[in-house]
Amino acid sequence: MEDSTDGHHDTAPSVPRLLDEVDRLGQRFATAEAQRLFLGLDFDGTLAPHVDDPSAAQPTAENQQVVQALSRLERIDIAVISGRALDDVRDRVGVAGVEYAGNHGLELDGVSPLSDxxxxxxxxxxxxxxxxxxxxxxxxxxxxxxxxxxxxxxxxxxxxxxxxxxxxxxxxxxxxxxxxxxxxxxxxxxxxAIDWDKGEAVRWFLQRYSEECLPMYIGDDTTDEDVFRAIAPEGIGVHVGTDETAATYRVDGVGEVTTVLQWLADTGMDELVGKGDSSP
The missing domain is CATH 3.30.70.1020 (Trehalose-6-phosphate phosphatase related protein; domain 2)
Known part of the structure; x- marks a missing residue:
């Protein structure tokens, strides 16, 4: 039986805070071979703050707005991959033009990794x-x-x-x-008890695209570690919080997730595809 602890640990010094490394990330975008971005996002603790009542969780208005803005850009594919049921997370985010996966990627539109x-x-x-x-x-x-x-x-x-x-x-x-x-x-x-997790779901999304993508994923939970490992070393993982992580970078909370997403909308996509090419 798979198990992990609930304890929080100090972040390894080798995992820098992304907001201190924005210039370096921009350079990484500018020199990437791919000119398309796959952006995967967790929901609880990433787009939405954790709350005592799970049924009351909602994305912050800022995160909802910036995801909406990103969804209108060309050369970016966005997927929200949550432990919530597929219909639940889709309704809570409510942004058209974004793909959704529920139940840690076990629920995908039109397909299922489950045999029964x-x-x-x-x-x-x-x-x-x-x-x-x-x-x-x-x-x-x-x-x-x-x-x-x-x-x-x-x-x-x-x-x-x-x-x-x-x-x-x-x-x-x-x-x-x-x-x-x-x-x-x-x-x-x-x-x-099958060999499927959020990392496998991200691989499934990436295989669907005919064009090479630079994968980037933002999440806070232990289940998101599967994605960070799956997209390494080429991809960019961003852990929300201070736990030990396999991610490339970390941010301190949901508010800093907004800042990162806004950077993508304002600057990052231009760095990836060239000035002026990321507009609708």
Missing amino acids: PDAIRSKIQTVCNRLETEIDHEGCEIENKEITATVHYRRVDDERTTARIRSIVDTVVEDGGGLRCTRGANIVEIRP
């Missing part, structure tokens, strides 16, 4: 029903996303209780078979 989605839905439902019975803490929420599930415990402030919740989830998932757990910031994700 109905069997997975049944397993997820069974696991969620059992967790609802065995976890009785009012600060814990079990979210059934049909082919994955998320156990949220952000509102649980007692470490002994959170440890008990994680232990129960591990046991129930192991008993269910065919599923695996991964951990993020105050959550446990329950997913099919």
Whole structure:
């Protein structure tokens, strides 16, 4: 069973803050062989601040506006890849001209990496029903996303209780078979035990384009590390936060994500494709 810790660690010194390296990033864009950008974005903690109630999460107005502006540029392909269900993340971002992937890339428009989605839905439902019975803490929420599930415990402030919740989830998932757990910031994700993650979803997007793209991805969670590793060394990974990361750069929070996206809209795409070529 796959597992990762919830602890936060100091960022390795080798991962610079992107806003201190903008000139170097611009030079990297200017010298890249590709003249098209693939921009992948996480949702929670990247476009939208983390909130105690997951159903209340919304992208900041600034991020929504700048993603909209970027979507109108030529020579850029944008995909929002979230742990949320596909329809949920699409509705929350609400920007046309952007592609979406839900459930960590397990939900893609018109295709599925799952050999038997109905069997997975049944397993997820069974696991969620059992967790609802065995976890009785009012600060814990079990979210059934049909082919994955998320156990949220952000509102649980007692470490002994959170440890008990994680232990129960591990046991129930192991008993269910065919599923695996991964951990993020105050959550446990329950997913099919197949070789597919956000990194594989990004590879799937990139393979669809006939033209070579420079891949760039911004995300904050442990599940986004799969993308950072998948696009290395040519691609540009940007980790939101101070955790240890395989990303190329880091930013401090959702507000700095806005700054990076605005730089792309104002300067970065011009550096990549040549002056004047990034306009609609």
